[in-house]
Amino acid sequence: MGQTKIFTLDADFDAGVLNNTQHVPSNQIVLGPTSVSKTRLVWVSNTAPGGSGATPLSPGWIVRVNTTLGPNLGRQTARFDSVLLNINGQPTGGNASGNNPGRVAVDTNGDVWIVNRAYYEGARQGTLSKFSGDIAHCIDRNNNGVIDTSYDANGDGIIDPYKTPALGTPADQVEYFAQSDECILSTIKVGAVGDIPRAVAVDRNGKIWVGTHTGHTVYRYNPNEPVALEASRSFTANSPFPFVGWFYSAATADDYVYFTSNPGWSAASGTGQIVRIRIDDVNQVDSVVCGGGAGTCGSVYGIVAVPGTHQAWAGGYSGTGVYKVNFDATPPTCTCIAVPSQVTAVTLDLNGKVWASGYNTGNVYRINPATNAIEATCATGGSNPHGLSVDFDGYIWSVQDNPNHLVRFDP
Structure with a gap:
């Protein structure tokens, strides 16, 4: 029989090692001395203000939205171009247009990382960019004594990307600084031209993970400036691992990072x-087959990992359902759970329930992970829900492709 012990005194807690915790005041355990981010914000990438096909898909934007309850709920607090072109006069490798921003990850500082896929306007250099979530961390690059960054100057809740210095907007009315915004901290190249970085995640140590789709490679970066590559692992026909990696989305939990690898969109x-x-250790790898062939949930898409377990959930894009993945099983298993829609993004709420974006139904579904049953079907009021996020207070945010808007759900 297992033993139990109640910890009440400093001496009890001192029996272990305090990791980012402290017992001040005495006979309690509290977070510290490392600060914990408590930002009530969501970040949304916006690839195509002009549409698709023959219409240019540039610039690519990332928009920060306030999630605080009250009059500021849903108001835009920042709008950035998705790349920084130069740092100290040196080109970063980012493109002036056609960056095609994609997945977003937020670290414990409240800073955001975004991958720029750079493929809709022909093969270009893919990149990784870092944005500050705190103006105190931004950089006065032009030494004018202020931070030139996007701002809702007229208080209408929307940052207008056409109110820029370049278009002659009066200084007190400027809202958008494009690729000169001083809260864009870094942009670095990822892989070669045409490698298409799609997946990005932040691990428990603050390291940044990126996976390329056609470059078939996973990269781990140190987030400290200047952002530097620490390790990489290729999954090609010539690598020791028995498949080619077409990396699409990423998620982390505990000691692992999980990637979806998806060679295409049809069953x-x-x-x-x-x-x-x-x-x-980028060389410590295991995997499980998910999808491929008729009668499955289809091609894997978004992914979320379950903390405290060796499990994950992934969207099934070309089928109708989600995948429940279990690396505790021997061998690991991937089970298709029926959902009446294609599924792009998946996430967990603060109660551990799974949420799935029904891309072709316009609904978001809540799934009980214990029973695999759909508990709720929530209409978004639009179509093609694509991304999902959970804010600090536990609300679910869904971004729609058509029309371009955000929807918030109370779980």
């Missing part, structure tokens, strides 16, 4: 994988 396009890599 017959090939077998997808969930790839798990230990965060301190």
